[in-house]
Amino acid sequence: MTNNLGTNSAKQKVGVIGSGAWGTALAAVAATSGNETTLWSRNSQVVTDINNKHENKLYLKGAVLNPIIQATTEIDDLSYCNVILLVVPSQHLRSVLEMNRSKIQDGVPLVLCSKGVEISSGLLMTEMLAEIMPNNPIAVLSGPTFAIEVAKELPTAVTLACSNEHLGQQLAQTLGSRSFRIYHSTDPIGAEIGGAVKNVIAIACGIVEGRNLGDNARAALITRGLSEIVKLGLAKGGRRETMMGLAGMGDLTLTCTATQSRNYALGKALGEGIAIDDYLKGRITVAEGLSSSKSVSTLAKDLKIDMPICNAICEVLHHKANIDHTIANLLARPQKAEF
Ligand SMILES: NC(=O)c1ccc[n+]([C@@H]2O[C@H](COP(=O)([O-])OP(=O)(O)OC[C@H]3O[C@@H](n4cnc5c(N)ncnc54)[C@H](O)[C@@H]3O)[C@@H](O)[C@H]2O)c1
């Protein structure tokens, strides 16, 4: 497939769709790497703050942004871009793209940076993108990345996966920097599934902390969670080694052990006995594991894959299952071989 990156120009005109914490941090990375960077937001206050004060106070407070970043509420302003990063929460990405697809040129590489599986269709984000934007090459950027640390240029490493290896290398060169190290891969499916499923496992680990169930239990969840990631990833055509890398094991480790994770924090609150509606009231940030628990669990059932942790979290979050009974049921499952 052709793309608009040219042959040797590493620095590009980069567009970012989505101005939450991660879209803003990625715009900062792209700008600091020397790319002309335009960030689309649906929120005019965010646009004003970024353009005038070089800060996204609403979603990424405390990070000083590169003044090169131009924020806009008009997607038309991204029509000249030759790379576009997609950083809208997974359940809203379809509507944003369907509304704006005519403004994105054919051939412009789209880099998926969101982590999730669509509830309404059961599609991976890359499958959904291929459906809506069939004439654009697709890559996946994923890995252990808290936005605020990336925006503050703390050392971070990620996977950029694209089935066209040459394009993947070009994108890595365009977006990488001394603090944002990008490894390229040709396995977008494996990279995407690691990022989507780890959020569900992180909620489980948060519950364990909230319930004071101990470090052993968390280590067991991380390990068995990785097994669920690998099973789903292989079934969808991903590669085991990708899921053992930054976009799988790396991101799982980060999110399952840090209270700054929104997914882990949500689980911890539930484990402490806070009702989910109370916890979510007034929140404007996304914990993707909430929706992914549902879509991943449904996908696993459709594919006849055993994913007991994801199913259990889906039951707790969406079917009001009692946490203690759910944990007891998980532990009471019949004995089985580890592999
Ligand atoms: N924050 C991180 O550290 C981080 C790191 C890696 C990946 N991600 C992923 O990036 C994606 C975006 O997360 P984030 O952390 O940047 O978001 P966020 O929680 O900081 O902000 C929420 C975003 O959702 C947008 N939004 C809310 N409702 C919407 C709607 N109806 N239509 C369109 N947009 C809507 C808001 O405008 C805002 O940009 C998620 O898939 C997340 O998993 C986040």
Ligand SMILES: O=P(O)(O)OC[C@H](O)CO
């Ligand atoms: O805060 P979380 O749980 O959404 O995690 C953010 C990133 O996905 C970590 O890689």
